[in-house]
Amino acid sequence: MSLHFTTLEFERRKNRLLAAMAERQLDGMLMFQQESMYWLTGYDTFGFCFFQSLWLGADGRFALLTRSADLRQAQHTSLIEDIRIWRDAADSTPQQQLRDMVADLGGAHARIGVEYDSYGLTAANGRKLDAAFDGFAILDDASGLVDYLRAVKSEEEIFYVRKAGQLALDARQAAIELIGAGVDEGDILAAMQGAIFKGGGDYPGNEFIIGSARDALLCRYKSGRRRLDARDQITLEWAGTYRHYHAAMMETAIVGRPRDRHIDLFNAARLALEACAANIAPGRTAGEVFAAHAQVMDGHGLAEHRLAACGYSLGAKFTPSWMDPPMFYEGNPWVLEPGMVMFAHMILMDSETETAMCLGRTFLVTINGNEPLTGAPLDLIVNSR
Amino acid sequence: MSLHFTTLEFERRKNRLLAAMAERQLDGMLMFQQESMYWLTGYDTFGFCFFQSLWLGADGRFALLTRSADLRQAQHTSLIEDIRIWRDAADSTPQQQLRDMVADLGGAHARIGVEYDSYGLTAANGRKLDAAFDGFAILDDASGLVDYLRAVKSEEEIFYVRKAGQLALDARQAAIELIGAGVDEGDILAAMQGAIFKGGGDYPGNEFIIGSARDALLCRYKSGRRRLDARDQITLEWAGTYRHYHAAMMETAIVGRPRDRHIDLFNAARLALEACAANIAPGRTAGEVFAAHAQVMDGHGLAEHRLAACGYSLGAKFTPSWMDPPMFYEGNPWVLEPGMVMFAHMILMDSETETAMCLGRTFLVTINGNEPLTGAPLDLIVNSR
Numbered sequence: 001m002s003l004h005f006t007t008l009e010f011e012r013r014k015n016r017l018l019a020a021m022a023e024r025q026l027d028g029m030l031m032f033q034q035e036s037m038y039w040l041t042g043y044d045t046f047g048f049c050f051f052q053s054l055w056l057g058a059d060g061r062f063a064l065l066t067r068s069a070d071l072r073q074a075q076h077t078s079l080i081e082d083i084r085i086w087r088d089a090a091d092s093t094p095q096q097q098l099r100d101m102v103a104d105l106g107g108a109h110a111r112i113g114v115e116y117d118s119y120g121l122t123a124a125n126g127r128k129l130d131a132a133f134d135g136f137a138i139l140d141d142a143s144g145l146v147d148y149l150r151a152v153k154s155e156e157e158i159f160y161v162r163k164a165g166q167l168a169l170d171a172r173q174a175a176i177e178l179i180g181a182g183v184d185e186g187d188i189l190a191a192m193q194g195a196i197f198k199g200g201g202d203y204p205g206n207e208f209i210i211g212s213a214r215d216a217l218l219c220r221y222k223s224g225r226r227r228l229d230a231r232d233q234i235t236l237e238w239a240g241t242y243r244h245y246h247a248a249m250m251e252t253a254i255v256g257r258p259r260d261r262h263i264d265l266f267n268a269a270r271l272a273l274e275a276c277a278a279n280i281a282p283g284r285t286a287g288e289v290f291a292a293h294a295q296v297m298d299g300h301g302l303a304e305h306r307l308a309a310c311g312y313s314l315g316a317k318f319t320p321s322w323m324d325p326p327m328f329y330e331g332n333p334w335v336l337e338p339g340m341v342m343f344a345h346m347i348l349m350d351s352e353t354e355t356a357m358c359l360g361r362t363f364l365v366t367i368n369g370n371e372p373l374t375g376a377p378l379d380l381i382v383n384s385r
Numbered sequence: 386m387s388l389h390f391t392t393l394e395f396e397r398r399k400n401r402l403l404a405a406m407a408e409r410q411l412d413g414m415l416m417f418q419q420e421s422m423y424w425l426t427g428y429d430t431f432g433f434c435f436f437q438s439l440w441l442g443a444d445g446r447f448a449l450l451t452r453s454a455d456l457r458q459a460q461h462t463s464l465i466e467d468i469r470i471w472r473d474a475a476d477s478t479p480q481q482q483l484r485d486m487v488a489d490l491g492g493a494h495a496r497i498g499v500e501y502d503s504y505g506l507t508a509a510n511g512r513k514l515d516a517a518f519d520g521f522a523i524l525d526d527a528s529g530l531v532d533y534l535r536a537v538k539s540e541e542e543i544f545y546v547r548k549a550g551q552l553a554l555d556a557r558q559a560a561i562e563l564i565g566a567g568v569d570e571g572d573i574l575a576a577m578q579g580a581i582f583k584g585g586g587d588y589p590g591n592e593f594i595i596g597s598a599r600d601a602l603l604c605r606y607k608s609g610r611r612r613l614d615a616r617d618q619i620t621l622e623w624a625g626t627y628r629h630y631h632a633a634m635m636e637t638a639i640v641g642r643p644r645d646r647h648i649d650l651f652n653a654a655r656l657a658l659e660a661c662a663a664n665i666a667p668g669r670t671a672g673e674v675f676a677a678h679a680q681v682m683d684g685h686g687l688a689e690h691r692l693a694a695c696g697y698s699l700g701a702k703f704t705p706s707w708m709d710p711p712m713f714y715e716g717n718p719w720v721l722e723p724g725m726v727m728f729a730h731m732i733l734m735d736s737e738t739e740t741a742m743c744l745g746r747t748f749l750v751t752i753n754g755n756e757p758l759t760g761a762p763l764d765l766i767v768n769s770r
């Protein structure tokens with residue numbers, strides 16, 4: 001077993017969760033989010049694509065039910081000692097096996113918190129879970145309980161977040177060195193992701209966003225690469241990822257002479273990002289950060305070109321997305337605290353003129369404000385080679 | 386809009402689904418699997434990390450409900466014309482908006498097939514969906530309906546699968562050129578994934594598996610890279626990915642002199658893979674392929690070192706996994722057909738001696754058997770540089 005955190009750190013995390021469970025009067029938790037399992041025990045896998053669950057009882061005991069392919073994965077990467085296996089078969093009933101496991105650990109008639117809001121628990125499996133536990137125990141939706149605890153990072157986590165920030169900057173440098181007329185997007189993507197792997201980093205929680213020409217207006221990954229034109233725009237969103245901790249960045253780089261519209265949008269994006277940065281501080285809400293962004297954008301007459309959200313928390317995330325709660329959207333009351341890692345992305349997409357301009361940076365919330373984790377100049381990247 | 390398939394191809398796919406819906410007496414489908422949306426319309430995004438759904442009515446009309454970040458993504462990548470947006474807010478109710486959309490399209494009191502078994506529909510959102518549609522329409526679990534259609538590939542799909550196969554071989558070559566004493570796993574990963582990006586390929590549906598020394602016994606990705614020792618073993622599982630179509634391979638490569646146990650396990654793995662290949666043919670079941678694998682493994686006294694599954698179907702898959710049904714496990718009655726793409730992986734993990742040996746190849750099921758899509762020699766890779 002090789003863990004990325006000290007035993008003391010894992011003990012602290014478990015105790016924080018046990019306290020939150022006691023407050024909610026939960027006798028146990030059934031976790032389905034890989035993020036929760038990684039945070040609590042180190043268990044590191046994409047095995048959540050199948051049915052699996054981590055139990056934590058109020059007595060502090062962990063137990064994992066998973067498939068045979070993840071037995072050694074749990075042994076090598078986590079502190080979980082009690083690992084049980086369900087087997088694929090036409091008539092396999094892993095939800096019943098989970099109930100039996102919980103019974104074995106004294107969970108009959110218990111009040112059990114369940115992470116229903118989890119990619120690791122599809123709606124189909126959720127129904128089977130409910131059926132298997134019907135009359136056996138009370139299942140209570142405890143989605144978000146661990147997310148809330150995970151949002152504030154410890155010193156040990158911040159160490160990895162800083163590494164992720166450095167890898168994000170390495171990837172940015174690799175991109176800037178390559179971007180130019182005639183260059184293939186695929187080469188840029190290889191260089192960016194390669195810089196992160198070579199630096200000991202991980203796959204990101206979602207694909208890097210890369211799109212040029214009209215597709216620079218997209219803010220998701222899509223299949224199909226192209227070569228950059230002599231005058232072009234390319235939107236990139238990426239994250240340095242280390243021990244699954246993310247530090248994200250976003251830029252729209254210009255090849256050849258920028259259009260006036262690029263410069264107008266960039267100026268608004270920079271002002272909006274600065275306004276967000278001024279509000280990323282303890283005591284401010286996620287909604288206030290969004291409002292700061294919207295005020296600048298809308299003041300520049302760009303209301304129809306911005307999105308309904310302008311960033312989110314980052315942490316140790318698994319696929320399909322590196323986005324963690326809280327998100328910067330209108331009225332979100334979640335209060336920022338020191339130790340939170342927040343990504344602010346200014347996304348401007350003018351479909352009429354097919355002009356894109358994006359700018360994003362990651363910040364660590366500190367006692368008196370924030371500290372940039374991806375410190376690169378806020379200048380429009382123009383490559384006229 | 387730039388589609389990766391012809392209009393005729395998309396028409397054929399829609400008609401196949403409409404026929405299957407008619408057979409199941411469904412008036413409409415609510416799809417939550419990104420794979421279904423991509424296959425039917427081209428819609429290419431990781432936006433399924435949030436609530437979104439694609440409607441197909443028995444009248445052949447599509448409509449998508451998604452977030453603002455995916456509006457242009459749907460416009461640029463899919464043939465969907467009716468795109469509706471729900472907005473993030475503390476009190477947002479996208480499931481009700483979905484019901485209103487379906488009402489608008491004539492779906493009141495309809496019998497609607499729902500993809501409940503989908504990463505895009507968490508158990509929490511499934512409950513909200515059921516509540517929103519209660520008394521409005523009948524929701525019927527139609528998980529797997531599109532998966533079943535997707536399993537058999539068309540000529541247009543096989544074109545991309547072949548590209549994926551070539552990219553898998555390119556990645557293999559990049560790895561073999563690098564593997565040796567003192568080499569960092571991160572450099573190997575960068576070279577393999579880089580070969581695929583440079584060739585116009587995509588991120589895989591799950592992370593490549595890379596692990597050496599004791600961690601060569603793992604068959605999932607984990608964070609944390611190391612350098613290879615003078616005598617070492619490294620297990621790699623990867624997929625060439627093109628237009629999201631996968632062709633997977635697996636090898637355990639040896640650095641320095643192999644142990645006798647490596648050679649024993651390799652010989653069994655090769656025989657088992659050959660036995661599977663002899664059974665990957667039209668009319669055979671997925672269970673028969675598994676049985677062929679198990680017979681060889683168990684005949685060599687390796688029953689406790691093999692897994693309970695030895696492969697699966699491959700296609701256009703999104704995160705968190707590239708695995709598609711059917712899977713090769715005991716008794717699986719799914720019958721193989723021409724046009725199916727099947728990955729067979731022989732995984733032997735001897736924990737006692739900490740010896741790993743894996744071998745995997747992808748096959749296209751043809752009219753009279755199969756054709757290897759990742760044709761590389763079945764020899765033990767030994768690098769004694």
